[in-house]
Amino acid sequence: MYRINLNKYKILVGLFGLLIIPSLAFASDPIYIQDVEGNPIPHALVKIGTEQVLTVGNDGSFELPDNLQEDQEIIIIAMGYDTRIFQARELSQVNKFNLREKIGQMGEVVVAATRTDRSVEDLPMPVTIITRKKIQETGGMRLSEILREQTGLQVVGDHGAGLQMQGLSSDYILILLDGEPLIGRTAGTFDLDRIAVSNIERIEVLRGPSSAIYGSEAMAGVINIITKKSQERIVANLESRYRSFNTLDLSGEIGMNQNDWNLYAYFNRFSTDGFDITPEVPGKTQSPYQASTAQFKIGKKTKKWNFKVYSRFYNENSENSMQVAGEGSPRLADLNGERMDLNLNPTISFRPNDQWQMTLRSMSSLFQTHTLTVFQEDGSILDEQDFKQHYHRTEFQTDLQLDSKQLITIGLGHLMETVEATRYDDNNRFDAGYVFLHHQWDPSEKWNLVTGVRADLHSQYGERISPKISGMYKFNERFSWQLSLGAGFKAPDFRQLLLNFNNPSAGYYVFGANLVQQGIARLQSQGLVQQMLLNSSQFGQLEAESSRAINTGFRWKISGDLLFQGNFFQNNISNLIETALVARLNSGQNAFSYFNIARVISRGAELDWTFRVSENLQFSLGYMYLDTKDLDVLEKIDAGELFRRDAQNRSQRVQRSDYGGLFNRSRHNGNVKINYQESTTGINMALRVIYRGKFGFGDVNGNLILDDSAEYAPGLISWNLSLNKALNNGIMLEAGGFNLFNQTTIYAPTNPGRVLFAGMKLPIHQLINQYK
Numbered sequence: 001m002y003r004i005n006l007n008k009y010k011i012l013v014g015l016f017g018l019l020i021i022p023s024l025a026f027a028s029d030p031i032y033i034q035d036v037e038g039n040p041i042p043h044a045l046v047k048i049g050t051e052q053v054l055t056v057g058n059d060g061s062f063e064l065p066d067n068l069q070e071d072q073e074i075i076i077i078a079m080g081y082d083t084r085i086f087q088a089r090e091l092s093q094v095n096k097f098n099l100r101e102k103i104g105q106m107g108e109v110v111v112a113a114t115r116t117d118r119s120v121e122d123l124p125m126p127v128t129i130i131t132r133k134k135i136q137e138t139g140g141m142r143l144s145e146i147l148r149e150q151t152g153l154q155v156v157g158d159h160g161a162g163l164q165m166q167g168l169s170s171d172y173i174l175i176l177l178d179g180e181p182l183i184g185r186t187a188g189t190f191d192l193d194r195i196a197v198s199n200i201e202r203i204e205v206l207r208g209p210s211s212a213i214y215g216s217e218a219m220a221g222v223i224n225i226i227t228k229k230s231q232e233r234i235v236a237n238l239e240s241r242y243r244s245f246n247t248l249d250l251s252g253e254i255g256m257n258q259n260d261w262n263l264y265a266y267f268n269r270f271s272t273d274g275f276d277i278t279p280e281v282p283g284k285t286q287s288p289y290q291a292s293t294a295q296f297k298i299g300k301k302t303k304k305w306n307f308k309v310y311s312r313f314y315n316e317n318s319e320n321s322m323q324v325a326g327e328g329s330p331r332l333a334d335l336n337g338e339r340m341d342l343n344l345n346p347t348i349s350f351r352p353n354d355q356w357q358m359t360l361r362s363m364s365s366l367f368q369t370h371t372l373t374v375f376q377e378d379g380s381i382l383d384e385q386d387f388k389q390h391y392h393r394t395e396f397q398t399d400l401q402l403d404s405k406q407l408i409t410i411g412l413g414h415l416m417e418t419v420e421a422t423r424y425d426d427n428n429r430f431d432a433g434y435v436f437l438h439h440q441w442d443p444s445e446k447w448n449l450v451t452g453v454r455a456d457l458h459s460q461y462g463e464r465i466s467p468k469i470s471g472m473y474k475f476n477e478r479f480s481w482q483l484s485l486g487a488g489f490k491a492p493d494f495r496q497l498l499l500n501f502n503n504p505s506a507g508y509y510v511f512g513a514n515l516v517q518q519g520i521a522r523l524q525s526q527g528l529v530q531q532m533l534l535n536s537s538q539f540g541q542l543e544a545e546s547s548r549a550i551n552t553g554f555r556w557k558i559s560g561d562l563l564f565q566g567n568f569f570q571n572n573i574s575n576l577i578e579t580a581l582v583a584r585l586n587s588g589q590n591a592f593s594y595f596n597i598a599r600v601i602s603r604g605a606e607l608d609w610t611f612r613v614s615e616n617l618q619f620s621l622g623y624m625y626l627d628t629k630d631l632d633v634l635e636k637i638d639a640g641e642l643f644r645r646d647a648q649n650r651s652q653r654v655q656r657s658d659y660g661g662l663f664n665r666s667r668h669n670g671n672v673k674i675n676y677q678e679s680t681t682g683i684n685m686a687l688r689v690i691y692r693g694k695f696g697f698g699d700v701n702g703n704l705i706l707d708d709s710a711e712y713a714p715g716l717i718s719w720n721l722s723l724n725k726a727l728n729n730g731i732m733l734e735a736g737g738f739n740l741f742n743q744t745t746i747y748a749p750t751n752p753g754r755v756l757f758a759g760m761k762l763p764i765h766q767l768i769n770q771y772k
Helices: 006-026 132-138 145-148 494-498 514-525 631-638 764-770
Strands: 031-035 045-048 053-054 074-077 084-087 096-099 127-131 154-158 161-165 171-177 199-205 221-227 232-243 245-257 261-272 287-303 305-324 331-350 356-375 382-405 406-421 427-441 447-458 464-475 481-490 500-504 509-510 531-532 545-558 562-585 589-616 617-630 644-646 652-653 667-678 684-693 716-726 732-736 755-763
Touching: 127 132, 132 145, 132 684, 132 716, 145 154, 145 161, 171 382, 221 305, 232 764, 406 494, 494 644, 509 514, 509 562, 514 531, 514 562, 514 589, 589 631, 617 631, 755 764
Parallel strands: 031 096, 171 221, 509 589
Antiparallel strands: 045 053, 045 074, 074 084, 127 199, 154 161, 199 221, 232 245, 232 755, 245 261, 261 287, 287 305, 305 331, 331 356, 356 382, 382 406, 406 427, 427 447, 447 464, 464 481, 481 545, 500 509, 531 562, 545 562, 562 589, 589 617, 617 667, 644 652, 667 684, 684 716, 716 732, 732 755
16 A cells, blocks of 8 residues: 655645745735835836736835745836846835936936937937926026026026027027927027926926927027926915015916826916116116916827827016116106917827827917007107017827837928017018928947938028937946937028118117118118118028037946036037128118128037935036137138237237137036935935136127127126925925025126025825815
8 A cells, every 4th residue: 555655745835835925925015116205106117027017006006926936036117216126035024115216317208309208318419307306406486597507508698588508599499398399589589587487397408409300490409398297186286485586486286187187287476576786777687577377288198099288378567667868868768568478289199009109289379579668757659569479380290110129200290480570561471391200220239329300491591401310329338428410400580581670769770681672772762871881782581590510428327326427519500690780871870681691610518427425415516618619700810800909009910819709608617516305304405506607798899709808707606505395294395595695797687696585385185185
């Protein structure tokens, strides 16, 4: 008879028990994935081995299966955070797992660079992401205050708060709101103070010519402002900020995200008494004004369809005073202005399968201004101006995922733009059509290529082809090198083509290129022209400004806590449009027009170091070197045609070493930033030191170039500090100041001096839930 060995089975049962008991322990409670501040990360991905994927809830929780072995490998991946790999036994005594953010926002997703979602670390071009957290740390209320603290960006006072990028002015930087262009520029400058920041989710800064993607006005780069949408089932917040100069910023938002519907509404009210850095002169440097911003978003998403409509409204009213010089004694006048901006952007996307996605988007904008200047003594009108601009664009885009390594994007569109203005004749209209093709290719884990080309056909300047190619090579997981070559262009605007303006108080005429011939002919027929300074054969239609540019640089993750990034650039610009003197009149007045006359080179380097000392302390350093030159000026210097006056008023030939380049550009800019979270109190501190080097403010010796030490404004250092703390009930408190040591200069009209602020954010939905 066969006898069963019970002792053997007892041993087997015991071994089985040893295996199954720890497995059951893992499945008892959920485990939560959080950031270092304790916020859930619902978009995390949990993988067991190479195949099994676990579901993560909205609260960042997941549960381990009951058949898990102690030595089983678990991988937690989340966009924007360092990937963590560990064994199951490490979770036997914990119920939460904290992930650290990738240093330098390397894990953030970018849309502007390729028109598709792509991680920063996978992009072969220089891109910076300013996250919601970074925006909050600045304490800024308007967009200009956020951008001025970024390496390589310079905010300057030129018909509002304008922006420079890689040495090129606001004319050549495209400003996008949720991927659509914002209109309404004054003398080429888009005023950044029109944009409130309390509803901004992130800001994408794309450096280098991007006309291959966006056409005109993207010759220097692109700023894409991504606003919030509701991430939670129900959300409602109120926010209040107060600062120096009686500046008040109030905002509220409410949102819903459920049943595949997403709704979001936002309102902001901003008011300020302005500031004055020249009190000896009547009127303020910045006008007192009140501005309202309203935004509404609605979207519906299904498995294959995604429909959304974004709308935005902005209205601003300002008042100021000025002194007008006349034939008698100076007279005081009051200035009143109004600006209004309205945007509507519907989009529908269809994704029939994993390979295809088709998107139809439309964008309509209206921008208008009204200014009225009246004398205080009798109320008579000195000047009244109206401006109205309409912009409409329709675009169709198709994305085809050829395989896991290749994505093709094809698009075509049409835009129409009209302007009615007091200074323009009639109602003027531009039309343009365009097509674009982009190819993203990852031939291997080390190589990454993005190529693109766009063809534009414009009713005023004709056709334009804009190519671009970018590549990145990863030497290893820590070091990569990028190279981007591209061509950009900027179409002449309405002002340069169609302006018809006479300023009798200042004594000059300005004619757009299309009107200068008939304008001068009219003045000649009236016997007003004393001398022609340009031959009429030189009059004609302007050509589009164009550039050829190279950006190359590296990303070096020296360690998990130390990141070093660099970008080196050169822009060669031809057919630059500038104002030129056309004729001198008998009265001593001058007549000007616009011509393609200048060739400019802009080159330099942008360097950023980021060092995470600990979980509570991070340090970063940024530096930019910039060299800009007008090549036509250099030719005249080499030919001995330019002269200057020395201290003894003697005439001297200008040497290359005397020439300082383009006006209002600083050769050296930098920043130092320290972020610290105090563990005991939970207070977050952000200290930033922003340096702008000396810059040329104007021509004082009459030779129209920057070549004299008296033509430079001194450099400025601004110390900015912000403190914020989140209370247990979700209330956020903040306080701080800008330019704490009160450095000012009359040549930086956007800098008011020392500014102190305090604010509070109330999460209404959280407070209601807590007190139910």
